[in-house]
Amino acid sequence: MEQIKAAFFDRDGTIIEDVNYLKSIDDIKIIQDAIYLIRYLQEKDYKIFVVTNQSGVARGYFDESFVIKTHEYLYNLLKQENIFIKKFYYCPHHESNAVDEKYLINCDCRKPKPGMFFASAKEFNINLSESLMFGDKLLDIEAGSAAGCKSFYIQQFFNLQQNFRLNFYKSFFE
Numbered sequence: 001m002e003q004i005k006a007a008f009f010d011r012d013g014t015i016i017e018d019v020n021y022l023k024s025i026d027d028i029k030i031i032q033d034a035i036y037l038i039r040y041l042q043e044k045d046y047k048i049f050v051v052t053n054q055s056g057v058a059r060g061y062f063d064e065s066f067v068i069k070t071h072e073y074l075y076n077l078l079k080q081e082n083i084f085i086k087k088f089y090y091c092p093h094h095e096s097n098a099v100d101e102k103y104l105i106n107c108d109c110r111k112p113k114p115g116m117f118f119a120s121a122k123e124f125n126i127n128l129s130e131s132l133m134f135g136d137k138l139l140d141i142e143a144g145s146a147a148g149c150k151s152f153y154i155q156q157f158f159n160l161q162q163n164f165r166l167n168f169y170k171s172f173f174e
C-alpha cells in the first residue's frame with residue numbers, strides 16, 4: 001500500500017479560536033487564515049488530520065462525548081469550506097489532574113509526546129518524514145518534531161495579504 005503524506009493541525013488556537021477549554025459548540029469560531037492554508041495543502045495532496053490535547057476531559061470540564069460531538073460539528077463546518085478532515089485525534093488524559101482515575105495517566109498521546117502521530121501513521125500508512133505539523137504552541141512543534149514531521153507555528157501564516165499569500169506558502173512547501 002502506498003504511503004500518504006499528512007498535514008497535522010492542532011485544534012484550539014490553530015483552526016478554531018482558543019477560548020480556554022471549549023465547553024460549548026456555540027463558541028466554535030473558525031480561523032479563516034487556517035482555512036486558506038489547509039485548502040492549499042489539500043491541493044498539494046496532503047491529507048488533513050487534527051491532533052488535539054483535551055485535558056478538559058480529565059479535569060472534568062466536559063466529557064469525551066462532548067469532544068466527539070464538537071469534532072463532528074467541526075467536520076461539517078469545514079466540509080462547507082471544502083476541507084475534509086481525515087480524522088480527529090484527541091488526548092483526554094492528564095498525568096496529575098484528573099477527576100476520573102481512568103484519565104489519570106502519563107500517556108503517550110498528550111503533546112509534546114508524539115503518540116497521536118504514530119497512531120495515525122499506523123492507521124493511514126502515513127510517511128511522517130514527508131508530513132507537516134502546524135500548531136500555536138511550543139508543545140505542538142515539539143510533538144511534530146518528535147514524530148519526524150516538519151513543524152511550524154501557525155501564526156506565521158496568519159494575517160497575510162491576499163496577493164502575497166500564495167507566494168509565501170510556496171516559499172515553504174514547494
Ligand SMILES: [Mg+2]
Nearest residue numbers: 010012013136
Ligand atoms: Mg493550541
Ligand SMILES: [Zn+2]
Nearest residue numbers: 091093107109
Ligand atoms: Zn493521552
